[in-house]
Amino acid sequence: MKTIKNLLMLFALVIALAGCSSLRTASDFDKNADFNRYKTYNFYDKGIARVKLNNLDKRRLVAAVEAEMNAKGFTKSERPDMLVNLVVVAREKTDVYGPAYYGGWGWGGGWGWRGGWGSPFWGGGNYVNQYIEGTIIIDFLDPAKKELFWHGRGSGFNLDNLKKREERLYTGVKEILAQYPPNALAAK
Template identity: 25%
Template structure:
């Protein structure tokens, strides 16, 4: 019985960890800044700005993904009680910045005395894509930015996973709207 439990732990635990780690964004960090004078209770409607600053700097950010960003933002704002109209209180603008980053990683291992006891050093370069999504809410009547949220993380998914990545990032950002005073 004990052997069976150890076997199950040895098989199931790594499997669960692997499945749990299939997120499409690693190390997601969010930040928010907002106008402390703005009354966020008065904002009831929004519209996407006609001149979106959408960045198409990488294949991950196709027009299909732009629609996914808009849909995710729409869904989250709708959950917050805002509705999309032609005469909104808020204009929504978002943009994406992605950069290719690299990190040098060095591992040192020591060989057994039988092989001379020498150190062996391996160095390799890890390359990854760092993505940043910025969502701006602009007060239409004052023509002033009143809220900005951003999410930053390492993008690990492929194009097929991009909608999940987008939804994760948008949900994380807009979970902080409206700001708690």
């Protein structure tokens, strides 16, 4: 019985951790924009100044975006075709799991297959997971028109987890920017 209880608690913990680590991405864009004309980029300084991250994470985020933009063939320039604006939104999350339901199986009273040898019971305590969840927003702006032409976001970053933080930022930025340019997605 104790083994089953331990396995169920382990299963609940795995589900809880899996739920916290999934990144949800989405994007939107101006359907009239000519994405082929954008070849160079730089960061929107006022936006970078307002990013609510410590300086280490801010540099990591900028480096992740630069690496992905360069991998896509864009060149950083002082006179760019597009400006990259970054926004980070954080909110406190609480996940509560439990108590778990443990039901038996076997031949019960009366006719047919019923719940276990004895009645089912409730067991285990509540498990609470509190953390800060972040959303990273990457906007591309046309400096000549002063208009937003592409918007991407990734939600579900666990900002409390300091282990592998840089790797997670790079992976998250890559997943967000995988949706740019939108015409490439439509062609697939």
